[in-house]
Amino acid sequence: MRKSSSRTTGPRRNERGSASIKFIIVLVVVAVVAYMGVQYIPVAYKYSSYKGYMQKTVDTASVTGQGPDWVKKQLEASKDDYGVPQDAKITSTIQDGRIVASVKFTRPISLIPKIWTYDYSFDYPVKSTDLFMTK
Numbered sequence: 001m002r003k004s005s006s007r008t009t010g011p012r013r014n015e016r017g018s019a020s021i022k023f024i025i026v027l028v029v030v031a032v033v034a035y036m037g038v039q040y041i042p043v044a045y046k047y048s049s050y051k052g053y054m055q056k057t058v059d060t061a062s063v064t065g066q067g068p069d070w071v072k073k074q075l076e077a078s079k080d081d082y083g084v085p086q087d088a089k090i091t092s093t094i095q096d097g098r099i100v101a102s103v104k105f106t107r108p109i110s111l112i113p114k115i116w117t118y119d120y121s122f123d124y125p126v127k128s129t130d131l132f133m134t135k
Helices: 010-015 018-064 068-077
Strands: 089-095 098-112 116-127
Touching: 018 068, 018 098, 018 116, 068 089, 068 098
Parallel strands: none
Antiparallel strands: 089 098, 098 116
16 A cells, blocks of 8 residues: 655656646637737628628619719728728729729738737728629
8 A cells, every 4th residue: 555645756856837837838828819819800800891891882882873983982981980991992893784892901900019910901802793783
């Protein structure tokens, strides 16, 4: 029968505290990844919603007979609602009888302050759907 003792002897003496150090390292990595997600996900969600708004706008223009100038004005007016930078390049034209709009910009996202800044590139064209084309 073995008796357990509170004294650490032999080769296991150097392993003291290694579990807590590993835990702290994992905790720091998880915290950094969570912070990066908090910085990136709202921006990506906002611009994903803007893509839907762009499609809805060109489809509305196609149904109501509005032209590309109206689409451009609508997209310009909604910049603040979706966090689109003021220097974004917005174009709207008619190609093959369909309204085509495009928005292009780059927005820096500070994933790790003063260490890593990610340039979120938004370059998205939309066309009015075939369902709404007038023949």
